[in-house]
Amino acid sequence: xxxxxxxxxxxxxxxxxxxxAFGALAIVESRGLPVGSLREPGPAYFPIVLSxxxxxxxxxxxxxxxxxxxxxxLGWEEARHALLIVLGAAAAIFLLPRAGYVxxxxxxxxxxxxxxxxxxxxLSILVxxxxxxxxxxxxxxxxxxxxxxxxxxxx
Amino acid sequence: MLDVLQNLGDGFAxxxxxxxxxxxxxxxxxxxxxxxxxxxxxxxxxxxxxxxTFGLDATRAVxxxxxxxxxxxxxxxxxxxxxxxxxxxxxxxTCIDGYAMARKGRAGPALTIAAIGSYIAxxxxxxxxxxxxxxxxxxxxxxxxxxxxxLLVLGLLVLAYMSVGSMLKSLAMATLGLLLGTIGIDHxxxxxxxxxxxxxxxxxxxxxxxxxxxxxxxxxxATAGRAKxxxxxxxxxxxxxPDRREMREAAAPVARGTILGFLVGIIPGSAHIIATFVSYAxxxxxxxxxxxxxxxxxxxxxxPESANNAATSGAFVPMLALGIPSGPxxxxxxxxxxxxxVQPGPLMMTQQPTLFxxxxxxxxxxxxxxxxxxxxxVGLFVQVLxxxxxxxxxxxxxxxxxxxxxxxxxxxxxxIMLIMGVLGYVLRKLDFETAPIVLGLILSPLIxxxxxxxxxxxxxxxxIFLEKPIAxxxxxxxxxxxILGLLPLVRGVADWRARLAAADGDAESK
Numbered sequence: 003x004x005x006x007x008x009x010x011x012x013x014x015x016x017x018x019x020x021x022x023a024f025g026a027l028a029i030v031e032s033r034g035l036p037v038g039s040l041r042e043p044g045p046a047y048f049p050i051v052l053s054x055x056x057x058x059x060x061x062x063x064x065x066x067x068x069x070x071x072x073x074x075x076l077g078w079e080e081a082r083h084a085l086l087i088v089l090g091a092a093a094a095i096f097l098l099p100r101a102g103y104v105x106x107x108x109x110x111x112x113x114x115x116x117x118x119x120x121x122x123x124x125l126s127i128l129v130x131x132x133x134x135x136x137x138x139x140x141x142x143x144x145x146x147x148x149x150x151x152x153x154x155x156x157x
Numbered sequence: 158m159l160d161v162l163q164n165l166g167d168g169f170a171x172x173x174x175x176x177x178x179x180x181x182x183x184x185x186x187x188x189x190x191x192x193x194x195x196x197x198x199x200x201x202x203x204x205x206x207x208x209x210t211f212g213l214d215a216t217r218a219v220x221x222x223x224x225x226x227x228x229x230x231x232x233x234x235x236x237x238x239x240x241x242x243x244x245x246x247x248x249x250x251t252c253i254d255g256y257a258m259a260r261k262g263r264a265g266p267a268l269t270i271a272a273i274g275s276y277i278a279x280x281x282x283x284x285x286x287x288x289x290x291x292x293x294x295x296x297x298x299x300x301x302x303x304x305x306x307x308l309l310v311l312g313l314l315v316l317a318y319m320s321v322g323s324m325l326k327s328l329a330m331a332t333l334g335l336l337l338g339t340i341g342i343d344h345x346x347x348x349x350x351x352x353x354x355x356x357x358x359x360x361x362x363x364x365x366x367x368x369x370x371x372x373x374x375x376x377x378x379a380t381a382g383r384a385k386x387x388x389x390x391x392x393x394x395x396x397x398x399p400d401r402r403e404m405r406e407a408a409a410p411v412a413r414g415t416i417l418g419f420l421v422g423i424i425p426g427s428a429h430i431i432a433t434f435v436s437y438a439x440x441x442x443x444x445x446x447x448x449x450x451x452x453x454x455x456x457x458x459x460x461p462e463s464a465n466n467a468a469t470s471g472a473f474v475p476m477l478a479l480g481i482p483s484g485p486x487x488x489x490x491x492x493x494x495x496x497x498x499v500q501p502g503p504l505m506m507t508q509q510p511t512l513f514x515x516x517x518x519x520x521x522x523x524x525x526x527x528x529x530x531x532x533x534x535v536g537l538f539v540q541v542l543x544x545x546x547x548x549x550x551x552x553x554x555x556x557x558x559x560x561x562x563x564x565x566x567x568x569x570x571x572x573i574m575l576i577m578g579v580l581g582y583v584l585r586k587l588d589f590e591t592a593p594i595v596l597g598l599i600l601s602p603l604i605x606x607x608x609x610x611x612x613x614x615x616x617x618x619x620x621i622f623l624e625k626p627i628a629x630x631x632x633x634x635x636x637x638x639x640i641l642g643l644l645p646l647v648r649g650v651a652d653w654r655a656r657l658a659a660a661d662g663d664a665e666s667k
Contacts, residue, residue: 013587021329028336028351035348040617045343045350048605052336059329066325066646076586084378084582088575091374091554095571098562107555114551118381121547133552137559147563 013076014067021060028053086118102152103142108134161287168514172522177220180213181519184221185526188228193236193538199229203489207496215497216512220519222493226486227279227469227520231527234271234462235538238264240553242373242560247430247465249595250437252372254450254457261453265397265535270407270455271462272531278415278463279524282470285419287517289474302614303621306607307631309600312431314635315438317593317642324642327593330584334597335604337362344602345609357569364430365564366574367598371591373557374574375581381550397535399455407459410440414463421464422471432471434596436464470520476501477513 029050038044094110101109111130115121121129142149171177191202202225210218230247237248238255251271258267300308313335317327340351341361352358399407414436421432440460441450450457476487480502494501499509506513544552561574581591615621623629 017326017587017589021333024333024336031351035350036346040612040619042617043609043612045346045348048608049336049339049350052332052339055332056329056336059325059332062325062646063329078586080379080381083381087378087381087554088579091558091575091578094558095568095575098558098571099568107558110558111551111555114554115548119547119551129548133555137555141559141563148566149559149562 011073012067013071013073014063016073018060018063018067021063022057023060025053025056025060028056083118087114090114090118099150100153103149104134104138105152106150107137164510164514165287165518167510168516168518169521171216171511171515172220172518177217177515177519178522180217180221181224181523182526184224185228185523185530188225188230189232189527189530189534191225192229192232192234199226199233199486202229203486203493207489207493210493211496215494215499215509216515218497219490219494219499219512219516220523222490223473223516223520224523224526226490227466227523228527230466230469231272231275231531233465234275234458235268236556238267238271238458239538240373240549240556241376242553242556243368247433247468249368249372249430249592250433250461251458251465253437253592254452254454256376257451257453258455258458263403263453264538266399266403266455267458268535268538269397269532270399270403270459272528272535274407274411274414274459274463275466276524276528277411278418278465278467279470279527280521281415282419282422282467283517283520283524286470286473286477286520299627301625302607302610303625303628304631306604306611307622307625307628307635309431309604309607311631311635311638312435313593313596313600314638314642315435318438318638323588323646325646326589328642330589330591331593331597334594334599335601336597337367337594338598338601339605344606355569357567361602362573362598363565363570364595364599366561366570367577368595369557369561370574370577371581371584371594373553373560374578375585375591377550377553377557378578378582379585381546403455407455409443410436410456410460411463413439413443414460414465415467418464418467419471422468423474430596430599432464432468433461434592436460477505477516478502480505 032046032049032053035046035049036044037046037050090110090113094106097106097109108130111133112126115126115129116123138149141147172181187206188199188202191199203222206225207222210221213221233243233248234251234255236242237251238259241252241256243249243252255267255271258264313331314328317324317331338361340358342349342352342359349359414432417436417439418432421435437450437457437460440454440456441447444450444454444456446454472487476491480491480500491501499505499512557574557578558571561571562568564570584591611621612619621628622632
């Protein structure tokens with residue numbers, strides 16, 4: 003007797019499962035809100051209808067996704083770079099209200115230029131500081147878009 | 158008709174007077190800059206500059222603020238085409254083919270066609286505004302909640318049906334967008350939905366963080382680490398202008414976008430955005446080469462850009478004729494008029510003819526000014542693409558953060574942008590289109606309100622959607638699209654999307 007092959011993990015199957023999971027999560031999260039009636043639908047009515055639709059679409063995707071590319075076959079060669087950019091951006095967003103705009107953006111740009119894109123460090127410093135200070139001058143001082151200041155009160 | 162021409166002549170006498178002309182120019186210039194800068198859309202631009210008009214008379218103030226409005230619409234396409242960052246929501250569709258054209262070295266023609274299309278649409282729709290304002294505003298008033306609900310549902314299904322990828326996936330993405338759009342305070346009951354203690358989520362997820370994340374950051378995550386990153390483009394001077402073939406291919410989309418944009422613009426709601434989505438979908442369906450859409454089709458830039466600008470004039474119809482704002486920008490413009498002692502509405506034409514016709518005439522002048530202003534700047538904007546990608550992508554990441562923060566001043570919005578960037582990257586890998594998410598998010602509050610109001614009107618009976626002729630017709634069209642889209646999937650046969658994708662794959666493998 004031949005052993006049963008495990009179900010192949012295709013992109014569409016993963017997407018279908020994710021849609022079902024997200025729809026189910028939205029229904030669970032709606033439990034504290036009134037559903038209301040047909041005459042007077044409550045705040046949970048529309049989200050629940052949408053969640054059920056999302057679960058339905060996920061199930062259809064699962065049901066009709068026989069073939070399609072496997073998850074590993076999609077080609078993830080850029081994923082490491084993408085992760086580095088996401089980590090850098092996340093650190094910058096965390097720092098932005100704490101260290102101020104100019105310091106945070108200069109650090110982010112230096113990291114992306116020198117570490118991720120591997121540009122020359124001196125040029126990276128010049129570009130980072132120039133862009134951070136230039137955009138601060140244009141947006142904050144020129145257009146009066148209030149950008150976060152450093153704890154020292156400037157920049 | 159003679160009266161209209163005579164009034165228009167008087168309007169031009171006002172619009173061409175040096176004082177008004179100067180403020181129209183200032184408005185157009187500031188508007189273009191506001192549109193080019195990511196994160197500062199027309200609403201923020203007008204709101205920031207409103208106090209600066211307090212010292213002016215009503216005509217100059219309104220002409221300048223309107224100049225900022227349509228100037229921002231012109232400028233908004235620039236960052237979409239060059240960096241794939243939509244300056245504001247109405248530029249989302251321009252990102253797709255405009256950026257693809259830029260990557261092929263055709264940024265100049267994309268920017269030029271966007272400017273010319275915007276000019277033609279802007280000017281033609283002012284003629285329509287002038288002639289059709291009263292009857293069209295009356296027709297728009299016949300759209301009650303059931304008709305609005307049906308129209309919005311049809312809009313979503315049209316987009317899903319026209320998408321080259323799977324209709325099922327597009328519908329799933331539109332539903333995801335609708336679901337994300339329910340986050341925030343429910344305006345009918347006051348309940349906070351899915352807020353998790355963050356008061357910043359009270360107004361829901363903003364369009365700017367969502368669109369910048371999905372389109373701007375998502376693109377960078379997908380391309381920055383490739384073994385072969387996008388090439389640096391060195392456009393030559395002769396490449397800045399569209400060739401004869403591109404002009405020919407853009408002509409019909411500009412005309413269709415103008416008519417469509419104007420008609421959609423009249424209907425209250427997020428008219429520009431809906432107009433651009435519908436125009437893109439229509440152009441893709443009518444095109445002889447739909448496989449080029451998403452890869453740099455000039456019709457994908459010409460149609461939505463024209464629709465966007467025509468919708469701007471369309472939005473003035475209910476504002477001027479009835480005093481009803483068709484969106485947040487026209488609401489601020491009405492507020493500005495009221496500050497200057499002018500009450501927009503049916504009596505404005507008779508009580509303030511100088512202001513009304515001066516305003517109409519200034520729109521002709523303003524559109525011409527914008528064309529003259531924008532065409533020479535195309536060469537300057539395109540120089541951005543000469544920057545090596547290793548330097549360009551960090552700058553785009555910076556503009557994504559800066560643009561989202563500048564738009565709302567909220568760090569939570571910047572976190573949302575980052576999450577949406579990751580989501581956009583994953584969805585690209587899984588072959589999902591992300592544009593329906595944005596449309597779903599924008600339409601969600603409108604659809605929900607229209608649905609709940611309709612059900613309240615009918616004591617909970619869904620038959621109200623079938624009893625109203627306009628609503629029933631629109632919903633029947635939506636149903637036909639749904640069946641046409643899903644039937645091939647259920648029957649296991651290839652539909653036009655699958656055949657297109659297969660042909661596309663064959664072409665790429667050759």
